[in-house]
Amino acid sequence: MSAALFEPYTLRSLTVPNRVWMAPMCQYSAEVFGPNAGVAGDWHLAHYGSRATGGAGLILVEATAVAPEGRISPADLGLWNDTQTEGLRRIASFVKAQGAVPGIQIAHAGRKAATQRPWLGRGPAPAEERWQPVAPSAVPFDEHHPVPTELTEDGIREVVGQFADAARRALAAGFEVVEVHGAHGYLIGEFLSPHSNRRTDAYGGSFENRTRLALEVVDAVRAVWPEELPVFFRISATDWLEEAGWTADETVRFAALLREHGVDLLDVSTGGNGGPARIPVGPGYQVPFAARVKAETGLPVAAVGLITESAQAEKILANGEADAVLLGRELLRDASWPRRAARELGAAVSAPPQYAWAI
Numbered sequence: 001m002s003a004a005l006f007e008p009y010t011l012r013s014l015t016v017p018n019r020v021w022m023a024p025m026c027q028y029s030a031e032v033f034g035p036n037a038g039v040a041g042d043w044h045l046a047h048y049g050s051r052a053t054g055g056a057g058l059i060l061v062e063a064t065a066v067a068p069e070g071r072i073s074p075a076d077l078g079l080w081n082d083t084q085t086e087g088l089r090r091i092a093s094f095v096k097a098q099g100a101v102p103g104i105q106i107a108h109a110g111r112k113a114a115t116q117r118p119w120l121g122r123g124p125a126p127a128e129e130r131w132q133p134v135a136p137s138a139v140p141f142d143e144h145h146p147v148p149t150e151l152t153e154d155g156i157r158e159v160v161g162q163f164a165d166a167a168r169r170a171l172a173a174g175f176e177v178v179e180v181h182g183a184h185g186y187l188i189g190e191f192l193s194p195h196s197n198r199r200t201d202a203y204g205g206s207f208e209n210r211t212r213l214a215l216e217v218v219d220a221v222r223a224v225w226p227e228e229l230p231v232f233f234r235i236s237a238t239d240w241l242e243e244a245g246w247t248a249d250e251t252v253r254f255a256a257l258l259r260e261h262g263v264d265l266l267d268v269s270t271g272g273n274g275g276p277a278r279i280p281v282g283p284g285y286q287v288p289f290a291a292r293v294k295a296e297t298g299l300p301v302a303a304v305g306l307i308t309e310s311a312q313a314e315k316i317l318a319n320g321e322a323d324a325v326l327l328g329r330e331l332l333r334d335a336s337w338p339r340r341a342a343r344e345l346g347a348a349v350s351a352p353p354q355y356a357w358a359i
């Protein structure tokens with residue numbers, strides 16, 4: 001018996017061995033100061049490595065900051081210097097050696113930067129570790145976040161360059177997929193949404209202006225990323241706001257533009273930009289947004305969010321709602337979920353030879 005979940009998937013010249021992929025998840029576990037600041041260490045290697053041995057076809061390494069001020073927490077991974085490239089090289093190389101595809105999400109946290117590691121509480125990082133965040137407009141995310149500094153046009157140009165430099169380093173580290181983080185109310189998503197973007201220059205106001213930074217970043221990343229390798233973009237398809245938020249209609253319109261600009265797959269999430277959002281969280285609740293983008297634009301999509309059961313994941317693919325599924329928390333619970341799903345679906349189960357006794 002075969003399962004759609006375990007069919008290979010080819011984008012450009014890259015073939016991913018199956019359609020069960022690991023969603024990017026911040027570990028907030030890098031050193032904060034010194035020569036190893038933002039460098040992936042033993043935790044990161046064990047964490048990503050075990051999901052690769054567990055059978056995920058593509059590992060998307062967590063939001064990795066393109067600049068120090070673009071970190072969510074002080075302990076985030078970074079890709080703004082060459083020591084950080086070297087730390088990530090071990091992960092890309094190990095993931096690849098397991099037959100999985102190494103990918104990485106590059107990110108700038110914008111107005112949601114400089115927060116405490118989540119398990120140490122809400123709110124800003126301790127004074128000695130924090131910095132002043134930047135954003136499209138001087139509007140705070142909520143009462144736990146500071147008022148950010150509005151980026152100048154020079155500042156915007158610098159950010160675009162930082163994304164390109166980070167992509168170049170990701171490639172040098174051995175990654176085969178780069179994902180631009182445009183979701184969850186971080187910098188690029190903040191520009192997209194009229195809820196957080198109140199600018200009156202060429203980067204605010206109309207749909208064309210709000211999407212300008214995202215497309216400039218995509219162009220800059222595409223220019224340094226090889227033709228034969230795919231670029232992903234993660235979006236929040238809706239802010240879930242009744243007024244003045246980014247909408248699913250805008251996502252569809254924007255997806256068509258992303259496709260023209262060389263994005264190969266849209267990773268469709270939702271929310272995260274604050275305001276009085278009402279989110280109907282439940283199993284697969286974001287899948288319809290991915291399905292709509294795929295149906296209306298033809299752009300390949302990955303679905304994410306409370307996908308936890310093998311039959312559920314298989315149905316999403318078999319129905320043509322998405323080209324792949326991304327699992328987050330379920331892969332934290334069970335690193336070998338893909339192998340379990342293959343067993344449950346009656347598909348051929350592959351494992352590293354060291355684990356062949358336990359198939």
Ligand SMILES: Cc1cc2nc3c(=O)[nH]c(=O)nc-3n(C[C@H](O)[C@H](O)[C@H](O)COP(=O)(O)O)c2cc1C
Pocket residue numbers: 023024025026027062063105181183184234269304305306307326327328329330
């Ligand atoms: C601990 C944790 C860290 C996360 N970090 C990121 C991140 O770095 N980038 C991102 O786009 N989403 C991040 N997310 C969101 C996940 O990628 C995913 O979209 C979300 O958890 C929903 O999927 P799930 O229900 O399978 O967990 C994070 C989620 C968790 C639980």
